Each structure stands twice: as structure tokens, then as C-alpha cells.
Amino acid sequence: MPVFHKTKVLTDVPMHYCPGCTHGVVHRLVAECLEELGVAGKTIGVAPVGCAVFAYNYFNLDMAEAAHGRAPAMATGIKRVRPECVVFAYQGDGDLASIGAAETVHAAARGENITVIFINNGIYGMTGGQMAPTTLIGAKATTCPYGRDPKVNGYPVRVSEMLAQLDGPSYIARVSTHNARAVLDAKKHIRRAFEKQIEGKGFALVEVLTGCPTNWAMSPVDALKYVEEQVIPYYPLGVYKDTDKEVR
Amino acid sequence: MPKAKIKKEVCKGCGLCVVNCPKKILKLTEREINAMGYNYCQVSDPEACIGCAMCAAICPDCAIDVD
Numbered sequence: 001m002p003v004f005h006k007t008k009v010l011t012d013v014p015m016h017y018c019p020g021c022t023h024g025v026v027h028r029l030v031a032e033c034l035e036e037l038g039v040a041g042k043t044i045g046v047a048p049v050g051c052a053v054f055a056y057n058y059f060n061l062d063m064a065e066a067a068h069g070r071a072p073a074m075a076t077g078i079k080r081v082r083p084e085c086v087v088f089a090y091q092g093d094g095d096l097a098s099i100g101a102a103e104t105v106h107a108a109a110r111g112e113n114i115t116v117i118f119i120n121n122g123i124y125g126m127t128g129g130q131m132a133p134t135t136l137i138g139a140k141a142t143t144c145p146y147g148r149d150p151k152v153n154g155y156p157v158r159v160s161e162m163l164a165q166l167d168g169p170s171y172i173a174r175v176s177t178h179n180a181r182a183v184l185d186a187k188k189h190i191r192r193a194f195e196k197q198i199e200g201k202g203f204a205l206v207e208v209l210t211g212c213p214t215n216w217a218m219s220p221v222d223a224l225k226y227v228e229e230q231v232i233p234y235y236p237l238g239v240y241k242d243t244d245k246e247v248r
Numbered sequence: 249m250p251k252a253k254i255k256k257e258v259c260k261g262c263g264l265c266v267v268n269c270p271k272k273i274l275k276l277t278e279r280e281i282n283a284m285g286y287n288y289c290q291v292s293d294p295e296a297c298i299g300c301a302m303c304a305a306i307c308p309d310c311a312i313d314v315d
Contacts, residue, residue, distance in 0.1 A: 002315035020262030024308030220262040
């Protein structure tokens with residue numbers, strides 16, 4: 001009996017992501033959740049601008065490509081026109097937390113019945129390693145080569161905590177992909193976020209901490225070790241909001 | 249018992265499976281490369297594989313089947 005096979009909701013196109021980038025893991029988790037929930041045939045995804053810009057090549061789903069940061073706005077439109085479909089936006093941190101911050105906050109505040117998968121690697125990956133709103137204090141990027149200084153660059157944004165203050169969202173969680181156990185745990189939260197949408201409960205967001213070995217200038221193994229030791233203490237894992245039960 | 253099978257042409261040699269394998273039986277090749285130019289992953293001791301699929305869970309490129 002097969003224990004693990006690649007899901008049919010992902011295509012056989014080789015992913016363009018750098019070796020050790022856990023974008024591929026999150027793609028697979030989303031695809032597996034949709035397959036298990038039996039909604040892959042009526043799902044519409046919205047790809048962002050960023051490293052995941054070619055996500056529409058990798059998901060065997062109906063996909064749309066949004067302008068930079070506008071994925072939640074586009075997903076809102078798709079969901080309102082086709083309320084029977086499952087609609088999700090897949091975004092990185094430069095996309096969601098910087099240029100798309102307004103779209104994200106207001107989609108959450110309106111409680112739009114969509115699911116957002118938010119990849120937080122603390123850097124702009126595709127454009128060459130610039131500082132993102134989520135870059136940690138002291139972390140180097142091409143636009144802060146001596147490390148992020150709060151006096152000049154301000155402080156990192158904790159998106160999950162920020163959105164959890166709003167009344168609109170039904171589910172906000174932060175998960176990680178730093179080892180196999182964390183990945184298995186992440187899948188439960190991603191699945192829950194899609195279940196919320198299917199139940200019509202409203203906006204659900206799962207923030208996934210990933211590594212960026214290329215722009216952090218680390219090996220893939222060291223990058224995920226960095227996530228575990230440095231990133232998780234600043235961005236604690238857990239469920240920040242769940243309208244079905246009390247958290248924290 | 250299910251065993252890990254690596255699709256060597258899909259592997260990018262990131263080594264995440266190597267550190268996540270509880271039996272420590274996955275190794276990257278030292279000299280051989282695949283068509284993409286990466287040192288790919290191999291199962292050094294197939295008999296010791298317990299089929300836990302931890303390698304498949306962390307593999308970003310779905311390069312590992314377990315069956």
C-alpha cells in the first residue's frame with residue numbers, strides 16, 4: 001500500500017524554486033488538503049507576484065494571476081461572483097505585508113469568505129533579497145547590508161497578531177516548515193483554514209514560516225535551523241484566532 | 249514494508265531529507281550528478297528504511313515516493 005505519492009492536484013512541471021526552498025512543501029500541503037477535502041475540482045487559486053508567481057503552473061487547478069499585493073482583492077471578486085467555489089490566495093511577505101497590506105487588512109476586516117496562505121521568509125526572494133516588512137532586526141538584506149536597524153528601517157510586522165485583532169477573520173494561525181514534524185502540523189492548520197471557508201465562516205489566513213537559503217546566503221539545512229532558532233522566537237507559532245473555540 | 253524511492257531526476261540535492269531521516273540512511277551523491285546538475289539523494293541502506301515518509305514530508309520537490 002503506498003504511503004506517500006505526489007498528489008494529482010500538483011502538475012508534473014518541475015518547480016523553479018531554489019533547492020531547499022520550502023515553497024514546494026507548502027504547495028504540496030495546499031494541494032493535498034484540497035484533494036482530501038474533495039474540492040479540487042471547484043477551487044480557484046490566485047497566484048501572487050513574488051517567488052510563487054508561477055504557482056499557476058504547479059497547481060492542477062483553475063488559477064488567476066493578481067497584480068502585486070492584490071491577490072485578496074482579486075480573490076474577493078472571484079468568491080463573490082462564484083460563491084460555490086473554494087477560493088484561495090497564495091502570497092509571500094513582500095506581496096501580502098508590504099504592497100498588499102491594505103488589501104489584506106480590509107479583506108480580513110470585511111470577513112471575506114476566502115483562504116489566504118501567507119509565506120513568511122522575511123525577505124523579497126524573487127527580486128534579489130531586498131528587506132521585507134517581516135525581515136528580523138539585525139538580519140542582512142541587499143537594502144540593509146549592515147543588518148536591519150530599527151532606527152532606520154522600523155520594526156518587523158507580525159501579520160498574524162495584527163489580523164487576529166480584527167473581528168472579521170474566522171481563523172488565523174502561524175505554522176512553520178523547519179522540519180518534517182512541523183510540516184505535518186502545518187498541514188492540519190491549512191486544512192482547517194479551507195474547512196472554515198467551506199463552512200462559510202469567513203476569512204482564514206495561515207502564515208507559514210519558510211527559509212530562503214539563496215538570499216539568506218545559507219545552506220538549506222542551515223536556513224531551516226535559522227528558522228527554528230531565530231525566526232520562531234520572534235514569530236511564535238500557534239493559532240491566534242479561531243471563532244469556533246477559545247485560543248490563548 | 250514500504251520503502252522510500254527517490255526520483256533522482258527531480259531531486260535538487262537540498263539535503264533536507266538527509267537531516268530529517270530518523271534512520272540516517274539518506275545520503276547525497278558525492279560525484280554523480282543528475283541532468284539538472286545536482287548531487288542527488290540516494291538511499292544508502294534500503295533494508296533499514298522503515299517507510300515513515302518523513303523524507304517525503306519535507307521534500308520540497310516531491311522527489312520521494314514511499315511505497
